[in-house]
Amino acid sequence: MRTLPRLVKKWEEQGLAALETTKRADKGKHRIDAQWQKFIINTYKEGNKGSKRITLQ
Numbered sequence: 848m849r850t851l852p853r854l855v856k857k858w859e860e861q862g863l864a865a866l867e868t869t870k871r872a873d874k875g876k877h878r879i880d881a882q883w884q885k886f887i888i889n890t891y892k893e894g895n896k897g898s899k900r901i902t903l904q
Contacts, residue, residue, distance in 0.1 A: 857865040877884060 854865070879887075
């Protein structure tokens with residue numbers, strides 16, 4: 848349980864500013880590469896016919 852001590856320390860150092868929410872630097876960015884994204888979308892649209900093993904190739 849490390850979160851609570853970390854938050855208390857932050858509160859002691861910054862006061863009310865510690866309660867402000869921060870924005871993520873990666874917000875809205877894709878976390879998978881384009882090839883995998885295309886593969887996933889195509890597999891979803893076409894379905895996994897015959898329950899075949901799924902690979903990127």
